[in-house]
Amino acid sequence: MTDIHQESTFDVVIIGAGPVGENVADRAVQGGLSAAIVERELVGGECSYWACMPTKALLRDAAAIRAARALPAAGQAVIGELDPAAVLARRDRFTSNWDDSGQVDWLDQAGITLVRGHGRITGTRTVTVTHPDGATTSVRARHAVVIATGSSAHLPPVPGLADVAPWTSREAAAVKEVPQRLAIIGGGVVGSEMATAFSALGSRVTLVSQTRLLPGVEPFASEHVATALRTAGVSLHLGVDATGARRDDSGTVHLTLSDGTAVEADEVLxxxxxxPNTKDLGLDHLGLTPGDWLAVDDALAVLDDTGRPIDGGWLYAAGDVTKRALLTHHGKYQARALGDALAARARGENPDLGTWGRHAVTADESAVTQVIFTDPEVAAVGLSAEAAIAAGRKVRVVDHDLGAVAGAALHADDYRGQARMVIDDNSNTLIGFTAVGPDVSELLHAATVAITGEVPLDRLWHAVPAYPTISEIWLRLLETDGRDR
Incomplete structure (x- = not known):
């Protein structure tokens, strides 16, 4: 049943039908509960239509060409240049042309009720939905309401910027025509990935960032990506701000930078x-500030300003709105734990919230995983060296040149990359891992297992990597650690 217009009651009501909301609902239903999910846009959310899937589709063709050209015979077989129209057409297939009917069908098959419209909390366990036709419906929850509304792009207060109709990640992911000149403000994951994508698609890209590129990862990874972007023709302006923007009568955007540089572009991202998408959810009725991130406890119950669960604990949140880890896969991890916990409570059971417990979200604190699909890729899990030291951990850092590994040398001529282990000296376990280089994303899960499993390094010695693969980097890192101690 979808698009209900009559008052209804369910065990769980979720606001937001992105991957996080879908997973909460699915796990709750699998646990024997009834669930309704409220969505004002497309079922599948940001990840399906404006983030993870379309952006990786924009990046993949160019990555395949780079991989072929890194080998002499395969490179000779690559004829011609990248076809932007074909790239965009493949992107459109992955977004189903922004038609969510397939995901709506999945909700039906999973036994989840979809309520189309904008949901606001109007009372205890009550969500009032304003439908596209203007009608309203009250949907009530017996056990819990879950906020899974995600986040949106932040627009900085640069004079004139709002007036030039800037792109956000949404417009970049859904682009219909590749601009000749693209200016990007921001050097984080989105900025760096889109600089990689659009330079490969033929844009002359200028990237402006207050900080170094990718400030959230190890500096060596940032440097590798910056070098590759410059080689690809991207103009990097790091350590400066955009201080003004205007669009002239010809449509050209003019950016002024804090160092006096003038940048011209057809579009600015x-x-x-x-x-957080929390501005119009009725949170003010609960004593919360609309537009703020939602503080949650270990059970993902939303907390009031005294640090206590709202009204005894019927309101929960998962995904970006909690600001724990703004990554789809971690939001889904939270959602699985939360959906299962809600079902357990409904059966009268106590959720397992101990460290690494069945319903805990411990990985959000100690093993956040991320792949940045730039050229080269960056893969990271756990703590960086800087973050570990700032947290008061006694650590040692082990680095190794990825290009010196036989499997990497076979993988691509002139393979360039680096890997780092961050090791807790007291426990002799891995607490952080970062790699940068072509196709390093496939190294990440081994590091994730080692960190979450708290595997001692002397046990890792017995995890023998196959030869010749890039995974041999694990042996080289362990050997380096042994020599350095």
Whole structure:
């Protein structure tokens, strides 16, 4: 049943039908509960239509060509240049041309009720939905309401910027025509990935960032990506701000930078962080500030300003709105734990919230995983060296040149990359891992298992990597650690 217009009651009501909301609902239903999910846009959310899937589709063709050209015989077989129209057409297939009927069908098959419209909390366990036709419906929850509304692009207060109709990640992911000149404000993940994508698609890209590129990862990874972007023709302006913007009568955008540089572009993409989608959810009725991130406890119950669960604990949140880890896969991890926990409570059971417990979200604190699909890729899990030291951990850092590994040398001529282990000296376990280089994303899960499993390094010695693969980097890192101690 979808698009209900009559008052209804369910065990769980979720606001937001992105991957996080879908997973909460699915796990709750699998646990024997009834669930309704409220969505004002497309079922599948940001990840399916404006983030993970379309952006990776924009990046993949160019990555395949780079991989072929890194080998002499395969490179000779690559004839011609990248066809932007074909790239965009493949992107459109992955977004189903922004038609969510397939995901709506999945909700039906999973036994989840979809309520189309904008949901606001109007009372205890009550969500009032304003439908596209203007009608309203009250949907009530017996057990819990879950906020899974995600986040949106943050627009910085640069004079004139709002008036030039800037792109956000949404417009970049859904682009219909590749601009000749693209300016990007922000050097984080979105800015760096889109600089990689659009330079490969033929744009002359200028990227402006207050900080170094990718400030959230190890500096060596940032340097590798910056070098590759410059080689690809991207103009990087790091350590400066955009101080003004205007669009002239010809449509050209003029940016002024804090160092006096003038930048001209056909479009400007703003990639300066995210803001939570909590402005119009009725949170003020609960004593919360609309537009703020939602503080949650270990059970993902939303907390009031005294640090206590709202009204005894019927309101929960998962995904970006909690600001725990703004990554789809971590939001889905939270959602699985939360959906299962809600079902357990409904059966009268106590959720397992101990460290690494069945319903805990411990990985959000100690093993956040991320792949940045730039050229080269960056893969990271756990703590960087800087973050570990700032947290008061006694650590040692082990680095190794990825290009010196036989499997990497076979993988691509002139393979360039680096890997780092961050090791806790007291426990002799891995607490952080970062790699940068072509196709390093496939190294990440081994590091994730080692960190979450708290595997001692002397046990890792017995995890023998196959030869010749890039995974041999694990042996080289362990050997380096042994020599350095």
């Amino acid at each position: 703003v990639a300066t962080g995210r803001t």
